[in-house]
Amino acid sequence: MSSNHHQSVMFEKSIEGLNIKNDGIYIDATFGRGGHALGILNKLGEQGQLIAFDQDISAIEYANQHINDTRLTLIHSAFADMHQVLSEQGLLGKIDGILMDLGVSSPQLDNAQRGFSFNADGPLDMRMNQTRGISAAQWLAQADKVEIANVIYAFGEERKSRHIANAIKKFQVDTPLETTLQLANIVSSVVRSQKKKHPATRTFQAIRIFINQELKQLSETLEQTLDVLAPEARLCVISFHSIEDRIVKQFVRKYSKQKQLPKGLPIIDDGIQQTLLRDLGKSFASSEEISANRRSRSAILRIAQRTTKPNV
Ligand SMILES: C[S@@+](CC[C@H](N)C(=O)[O-])C[C@H]1O[C@@H](n2cnc3c(N)ncnc32)[C@H](O)[C@@H]1O
Known part of the structure; x- marks a missing residue:
């Protein structure tokens, strides 16, 4: 395809x-x-x-x-x-x-370079309009854990939002968080997969909604x-x-x-x-x-x- x-x-x-x-x-x-x-x-x-x-x-x-x-x-x-x-x-x-x-x-989802997908590695961008605003990676680097948790909870309805935000901030102590698979792996380390849903589905949805002000x-x-x-x-x-x-x-x-x-x-x-x-x-x-x-x-x-x- x-x-x-x-x-x-x-x-x-x-x-x-x-x-x-x-x-x-x-x-x-x-x-x-x-x-x-x-x-x-x-x-x-x-x-x-x-x-x-x-x-x-x-x-x-x-x-x-x-x-x-x-x-x-x-x-x-x-x-x-x-x-x-x-x-x-x-x-x-x-x-x-x-x-x-x-x-x-x-x-948009299938092009790993756009950063929307947790299935393929690419830069953590997620902007629909790449000529404006900040990427998901830039935002995650500058936001504090309360802000990150709030976004993941509000726009992803993810109950583990605080755990995820903590894990993101912990990861960033040693390594810059720059790619989709890094984020997907961080989320998978704290969220159990449900049925056929990837554990990072809600988190990716939330961050995408936030970054694009959807x-x-x-x-x-x-x-x-x-x-x-x-x-x-x-x-x-x-x-x-x-x-x-x-x-x-x-x-x-x-x-x-x-x-x-x-x-x-x-x-x-x-x-x-x-x-x-x-x-x-x-x-x-x-x-x-x-x-x-x-x-x-x-x-x-x-x-x-x-x-x-x-x-x-
Ligand atoms: C689900 S697709 C639309 C598919 C289309 N109906 C078709 O049949 O091919 C959504 C599209 O809307 C664009 N989009 C989403 N939010 C937008 C916004 N706020 N302003 C303009 N375009 C937007 C996305 O970039 C994407 O290309």
Whole structure:
């Protein structure tokens, strides 16, 4: 399998969820290797447009080399820049659908040099955008053990977070911690493997989320979509772990709940004046897809629709 291969997750359901209009304008917030993007382009007519974001330059380079379509605009940027980019193009409120397929792509995981994988040795980098910020190795060198433990606990839900942080700091007394296998071995020395899961799975996930500020990016971008989406437009988000999904779920709930007006009781002012979204529910990958693509086993697709008017 080529190192550029990425099997798109929940492809049909997410493309269907976007309810693509022939001449609509769509956003693929996470281009990756363009599987979903091609699915969107296939449904669009000549007047349709697709704006695709990816903060990883290798995704943009791949698109430039492999896709020649004037309806596609590529943006090498974090999706949290969406509001600004669309505002500059006069496109706020004009987008007919947004797809977010979160996390890392297979090419990122499979390239040991990117530092995402505990299965192959490489520099402990983990940045999706290698032109910005600090690598995981730099952060682990400068952070104290409380900070490290907090990150591993908060973003990996790892109960052994303190033991791991202690082991990291102990290791660093004699040796710089610079590679993925060093980190994987440190974690394996304090965490027992469970079922088929590598003991370092949660720790790697946590550090990756922290280094890329993934949850902050997600929360900020979801809020931005309210300004970005046109009336009746769709938002489809595929997440891969419970922390991410919780953020999406709570966002949709917050803006889709109907205001109750209990007689004689004061209305609780939560700052939300209108129902801005309609919750169209969640779905999972089929058992066929899960057996063909292990990555899809934890995928949750949530779909919401921007309302036309308040409280509809
Ligand atoms: C799961 S892959 C997407 C795969 C894609 N849907 C496909 O079918 O090929 C996620 C991609 O989103 C990018 N990404 C993740 N977080 C991002 C963010 N905050 N801003 C921009 N791109 C992001 C990653 O670099 C990665 O290429």
